Amino acid sequence: MATCGSHCHLYLKIFALLCLHLLPVASNYVEARASQLFSSGHTNNWAVLVCTSRFWFNYRHVANTLSVYRSVKRLGIPDSHIVLMLADDMACNHRNPKPATVFSHKNMELNVYGDDVEVDYRGYEVTVENFLRVLTGRLPPSTPRSKRLLSDDRSNILIYLTGHGGNGFLKFQDSEEISNVELADAFEQMWQKRRYNELLFIIDTCQGASMYERFYSPNLMALASSQVGEDSLSHQPDLAIGVHLMDRYTFYLLEFLEDIHPASQSNMNDLFKVCPKSQCVSTPGHRTDLFQRDPGSVLITDFFGSVRKVEITTETINLTSPIVQQEDKHMMGEPTSEAQSYVDQLPVAEIIHQKPKRKDWHPPDGFILGLWTLILLVFFKTYGIKHLKHIF
């Protein structure tokens, strides 16, 4: 009995010791989870959904945009945080056999127009100027809140564009175009004004990949439905309505998004796999080199939904200690770093660590070839062809 007791006492001591060690580990675990809770970086979500076409035969572009709108609303982003730009001439078009509806599936399974669509920019207000003003925030003071993108430096923004496009441009409503350079500059303005934390750019047009070629601001991820030189194709016509209802890429995107719920853990790598070439006929592309996090760790709901992260725990958590002021580490004689000028406030090159572009070797220009041919001809005309053997 005595040995058992002493043994037990020993085991108890070891157990207590272990517990003592484990306790900080356990609390460390909770703290780690807590730190993870607050490490995603964004606190609010915005969406800018733009359909750049009008007219009845571009029904599918409006259906595309409304499908994404529907998914984004379902996953939690409220209307106040969505800027929807549509020509909005489909539902009430004289040619619509089912007035006040916009269908995205044939046999009229899914009416994406619904009864709670809030279009912020409709009709002729969908212009390049309005789009860029929305992005950069340079709107006149009289603009209502519903037409503004009031994002801050902790906002994740989803931007979705659809319509007719070409190599390096996107057509807005048959009268103007936006180029990829303009778009890249608009995003740079947004970055400099700290108007986004991370931005996901999706474009479903012909040659859509050309639109994200020129991006140079950090924290941008881009997806496109087709590469340069390819056309994005439409999916299915509805014979009763008489038009194509959706584009392929957005159709499969919608199918994918229908499976996402606010708590799902699907990440961006799954999104990149949407609509492979066998289904889409065009090759979807994506660009992640400007994005700092690994796409595999980015959740779909980071952009498509407005998910409030709530974790219930009964543990007490020690929030991080207050920030310690860093002492000025001036050494005598060492020059202080210059105050950075406005342009260099956020040195992008340091953040992005872009590799310098490798210049591809081009065959010599026609001009240079012609010049050398001319020189050789003159030489041989003057001195005669018999001198050729002296050269070679």
Added chain:
Amino acid sequence: MGLLSDPNRRRALTNLLTRLNTPLCLVCYVAGVAWFMGLAFEPFTLRTYMSENAMGSTMVEEKFGAGERALAAGREFSAHKKKAGGMPVDWLVKAMQSRGLEVFTQSFSRTLPFPDENKERYMVRGTNVYGILRAPRAPRTEALVLSAPCSPGSSNNQAVGLLLGLAQYFRGQIYWAKDIIFLVNEHDLIGMQAWLEGYHHTNTTGMSWTPLQGRAGSIQAALSLELSTDVITSLDLVLEGLNGQLPNLDLANLFYAFCQKIGVLCTIQGKLQRNDWDTASGYNHAVQTMLLMVLKQASGRPWGDHGLFLRYHIEAASMRGINSFRQYKTDATTVGRLLEGMFRKLNNLLERLHQSYFFYLLPSLSRFVSIGYYMPAFSLLALILLLRSLTSAHALDLWVQLGTPAAGTEDGLAEVEQVSSPGVLSVLTPVVISHLTGVALYTLPILSQDMAVEHFPVSETEAVVLTAIAIYTAGLALPHNTHRVLSGEGTEQGWRVLKLVAVLYLAVLLGCTALINFSLGFILALTLVPVAAFVTPHVPRVLCAVIMVLLSPGCTLLLCVFVYQELQEAPVSLLEGWNLFLSAISQGILDHSLYGSLLYPLLSLLIYPCWLLLWNILFWK
């Protein structure tokens, strides 16, 4: 110095052209004809495609099913037509009203300049009935037209019946963005002309009609339907309109696309399509189809009720149902479905059809030749005239004169004056007299028909036609008479100047004609250019005179009539051909006064005087 500004170089160039002139002309002529014949060769043609984005593909679901009811309505219409002895206006108004259309009528009357023997009418009086289906939600700014003619006898009853059936079906749909006008016109083209003039508030042909009470907006497209049997084996598309104008190719593409989708046999010029283009018979078939289109276009008359719409920039086509001895028959419901599909697609249009070609030739319904490909055939022929004018100018030393003004200005000027002054006078007389003859040919036949009927035992139509032919042949005797009036100078310079003037005049005339109506310009060029190129007073007179008469515009018309009948696979004997020729002349004169066709004035006022000038050159003393 440049090629054309250096006088030595220029002289060398003109010498070269003058030496090689005849071989060059022959080569150009052969090349032009070969190019034209090669147009129908399948690898040189392009496949038709839909150019208008808004019309897209044929993806509509046609649900029309009331073909039998439509045929019953057609039978009712025929019964009432027989009872009324013309257009059963009251019954038609009631029938359209019961189908929910806004119905209006228009009465018109016209006295033809002389009786029309083909259709047996002289004083025409009639009524058009049309009903407007208003678009349920759209503003009344645009319209589409579906028309069926009310023909005497038992033709086109089914067309009117199908029109009423479609009207009833269309009334129940809500997706119309344009008003649809259902028109039943009496006395085919005359009624159509009255309706169009009333609709657009123009009065170009002197017809009297009552103004239209109801209007629907600017017409975007029109389809005319001719259906005389309950079942058909094929649908024929007719495109040629007034003055050789053609509707936009997209309308033909739309028709063809729907024919393929629904599975109806479709033809053009009444000829089926063949797939064996690499065989001789396949090519033959394509050439025949194209030649038929060329002949129809050159005649300048509207070959269907749609032909008059084109003048108002309304794209229109006629569809004719043909029932021949074939096993597979298409019923009225299918034809109705085809029309429904076409109208739904036309409904989607946002602007008038303008994306596709307006000038084309169709060797078959699925292949076309655009203006860029067929114009070189004509320009090669026009090039001959330009080469000839260059030779004439060179022969007149005009070129050299213009090139060396410095060398002896006084002498040069005096020489030029000496050269040109007798030239101008001697040229003016034949020109004026030829044109006066042309004016006589244009005005006298109709004016003098009363006098002719008094003195000769012929009907008015025959009087008109025979007067025209008489004046035409009288013109052949002119050179003998005018030479007495002339100042007696039959100089070498005289006829050369006249030839230069005639050749240039012909070139300008044919060029302008070919721009508007390529087929007419090409056919005239084929016959007149050799005449203009090789006529001089020094060729053997009798032989050349015979050839010239054979190649004159009148004989060209006769030849075209025979060729047309051959191509239709209904060859005629000489006498029948002659009768057809006479009726063609009378139809041409009638078309001009009824609808404003320009063939008769062009031939009598411009082409015939030009030919007379060349005839004058032949008989120059």
